[in-house]
Amino acid sequence: MNDRRDGRKSQTGARSRRRGGILLELLLAIALFAAAASFTTSAMRSAVDGIRRTELRARAFDLAATRLAELDAGLIAASDLGEDRPRADGLSVRVEILPGAGVGLSRARATVRDFSDAVEGAEPTIVAVHERVVEQREGVRESRR
Amino acid sequence: MRRGFVLIAVLIVIAAAILVATGAIFAARGAVLGSRAADFDRRLRDAALDGVALAADAIAAQRVAVLAGATPEVDAELLRIADGARQFEVRLVPLANGELVQSEAGKLDVNEAAPSVLAKPVESASEVARQLIEAMSARRPNSSVDASIALVPVARSLDALREVLGPMRALGEERDEAEDGAARARGAEFPPLVSLYTTLGAEPLVDNAGNPRLDLVAAFRDDSSGGPATASLERFEDVEREALQALVKESKDPLDDAAIVRALLGRGVALPRIDELVASSTLEEGTHGAPRIDIVRADARVLAALDGIGPDIAARIADLRETLDEKERLGTSWLVSRLILTPEQYGAVAGRLTHRSALWRFRVESRVVQGEDGESGAPADEPRGVCAFDCVVDISPESHRLAFLRDVSMLRSARVIAADAVARSAEDQSELPKTADSSDAEATDDGPPTERVILPRSEPRAIDSPPQDATMPGVPVRPTRGRVSATGRDIGGAGQP
Amino acid sequence: MTRGFSLLEALVGVAIASAFLGAIAIFTTNLGDSRARLARSSREIVCIESVFGAIERACASAVVSGGQQGAGIVGNETSVRIVCSTIGLGRDGQQIFSELGATAVSFDPGSRRISLRRGGSLDMIGAPVREMRVRYLAVDGWQDAFDTAEGAGFPVGIEVSVWFDRASGTEDELPADAVPDRSRFFRVMGAPRVDPLAIRRIDREREAAREEQR
Helix, strand or coil, X not given: CHHHHHHHHHHHHHHHHHHHHHHHHHXXXXXXXXXXXXXXXXXXXXXXXXXXXXXXXXXXXXXXXXXHHHHHHCCCCXXXXXXXXXXXXXXXXXXXXXXXXXXXXXXXXXXXXXXXXXXXCCCCEEEEEEEEEEECCCCCCCCCC | CCCCHHHHHHHHHHXXXXXXXXXXXXXXXXXXXXXXXXXXXXXXXXXXXXHHHHHHHHHHCCHHHHHCCCCCCCCCEEEEEEECCEEEEXXXXXXXXXXXXXXXXXXXXCCXXXXXXXXXXXXXXXXXXXXXXXXXXXXXXXXXXXXXXXXXXXXXXXXXXXXXXXXXXXXXXXXXXXXXXXXXXHCCCCCCHHHCEECCCEEECECCCCCXXXXXXXXXXXXXXXXXXXXXXXXXXXXXXXXXXXXXXXXXXXXXXXXXXXXXXXXXXXXXXXXXXHHHEECCCCCEEEECEECCCCCHHHHHHCCCCCHHHHHHHHHHXXXXXXXXXXXXXXHHHCCCCCHHHHHHHHHHEECCCCEEEEEEEEEEEECCCCECCCCCCCCCCEXXXXXXXXXXXXXXXXXXXXXXXXXXXXXXXXXXXXXXXXXXXXXXXXXXXXXXXXXXXXXXXXXXXXCCCCCCCCCCCCCCCCCCCCCCCCCXXXXXXXXXXXCCCCCCC | CCCCCCHHHHHHHHHHHHHHHHHHHHHHHHHHHHHHHHHHHHHHHHHHHHHHHHHHHHHHCECCECHHHCECEEECCCXXXXXXXXXXXXXXXXXXXXXXXXXXXXXXXXXXXXXXXXXXXXXXXXXXXXXXXXXXXXXXXXXXXXXXXXCCCCCCEEEEEEEECCCCCCCCCCCCCCCXXXXXXXXXXXXXXXXXXXXXHHHHHHHHHHHHHC
16 A cells, blocks of 8 residues: 555655646746747847838839929929928928029929828938039020020 | 766757858848948939039029020039048040040041041041941941940951040049140140040031921921911022022032021122021921031041141131130121132031030049048048049030930949950960050059959950841941931920920 | 656646747748748849949939940830940950940840940849839920930930839739839039920829829
8 A cells, every 4th residue: 555655645746746837837938948049039120120211212212303303303393492381201301492503504303201100290200311513404494595 | 868868859950950040140241231232322323313413403504595606605613412431423534535525526437428438537547447437437327426435346446436435534533744744745745536536526406595496398388378488588689589489499419508698698688697697598308417526616627537628728718716706706707807708618618517515524533531621541441432524515405405414324334344354365376466455554543453353254246236137237227317317215206395 | 657747747848849949940931031021122233233333323424325335215114225435444345445335224124124334244133123114304394215316415414213113923013103213313514404395295294194193
């Protein structure tokens, strides 16, 4: 009778040790996974952020360069300049003419702002600034010099 | 269930996730860095193009003075753009003769002049130069003299580069004073071919004030109908009108403007008046006429090559042209009044001479400098770069025109690559000719040895044309009168209001 | 008693395991999505960088007539070829120090890819593109094709717009007023400016187009 009691006690001990082992293993696995997941997720998030910012900057530059090229081409006149309405993607461009570069030329600067995630009342962020020397049309509908 | 199974499974999942994430992150980072580098390149190029626009504008601002015979004066520094800690600096680079702008009218037109005339200035030059001129004469129309370097075999391309464009300091580096002095001393040696030859020699038919010249043929032909044609003839005295009318009515062949000079000289018209009339009227039609050499700015060798002017006369012209007064500068008749040519000789060549230049060549370079005072020691991780453009501006129309614009930023890299190709072709022939040695030395002097590019072996091409073309152009295409050459940016101003 | 687990232990174990597996599943899905988005964005950025960059570089020193290389600027709605004056580097079929070289960008609707040809070498750019449209601004208005050999000189400018192929599966026709994903107007150096008299007509056309959309 004593043997049977001892066997059960040893069995219970072995079982609890093994259960503890499994639990420890599981906890270790969960902890490792949580650490790796958080690390990976944050790395991916920063990469996605970087790419999104790069794309935004590239699109903003497209807008600024296009606007300055249109000004140089004569499609828009200096008097038609001012802040543009924000486009569908939230970007808006403003062109200003800086004082004289040459006889027939001026320096124009295009500033692109992002209105998409601007908080109410806060200044929209400047995404791109581009400056070129442009040939300028005098007035609105005058003929070419 | 083995021990540790769960742990191993989780570790495998984590490893896979990290691999996937790393791949994607690196691709994204590549795109971001590429975008930033392209941004920098673009800003450099935009700055250089702005510099070109400003330089052309500065020359065009002096249009009336230049068309009357002056040389434009420009500042070397064109533009400075601040960008954080660094600055983009754009400036005009001195050309081979040390000047910032160079007249194109003082050069022989390789597409128009006779091959014998073209060969004369290089008679005393090196063999490569003669080879280049022959190649250009045979292969008309040329798009530019600069392009002729590609007409010789690759093995001689470095010599050709030096002959055509002259000894150049590497783009983007400061020119040191000693080299400048040496270059000027070397100026007694043969100048680069680009200073003697051009493809843009066609003379714009505008007068000293920039207005279109009177087309005499059209004016006299419409004489009977009256109206504006008659009005434009008011400017002539009776003697002059008779002379010109006789000239127009009687001759059948296409004339050059020397005939005007001869007709007026024959009637005894005064030399300054001849200058005035030749400058304001013409027998040729269109916006551009036959090429004429600017005798004030042409090299003596170019003048000596013209028929009717030999080396002695050219030397005397070169001596006397510094001493001209204001009135004499308005025309070429001082050749007679200063007793360099007889009236007969002058009447023969006057149609190929002019006193001014409407096309001017310059080079603009933009680079990055650090700090306020322009030291160029950039930290290791900052991008360096140079962007340069060669440009020729034509100020004869009301709004100036860029007749030639070439992106020469890669000149330095091309020289390194060519040095490599030359060295390889020299090795292939298993002998080392002198030229390969000296060009090798020149190439490695330019920059750190790490700049040498290792290229896969490839056959150098001998012709600059797409492979589909089986034949070279047989008959040289002669551009029609009133338009400039068929290649390049020139369309003779046709269609420009 | 056998060496089994009690019901409570089994339930707790299953719960923890399923929560764990769920977390893994969510994490993996998110990772997959992010990776796809990153890959797509990087491809698109690189694609546009090469296309717009090549056109911009070519427009800076374009020529009106390239002699043997053909007309300076030739193009239609889906492709454009520009001959420009630069320094040949001995690759892409150009000899070292040669002057003229051609850059061509064209869009193939069948394979939905843009290809970039510089001299002799052809690159197919990897990003899937739904449509690329090129328009040319001449002195008197917008055109869908251009050829400098027809004597008009340079166009005032070239506008290139790209719509990317983002949704999976086949796409129906692009609606006429869809905003391009990337678009830019390039100016050729030294090109003429728009005739002021034509501007009124261009403005009117633009207004009419905008009215139609509403």
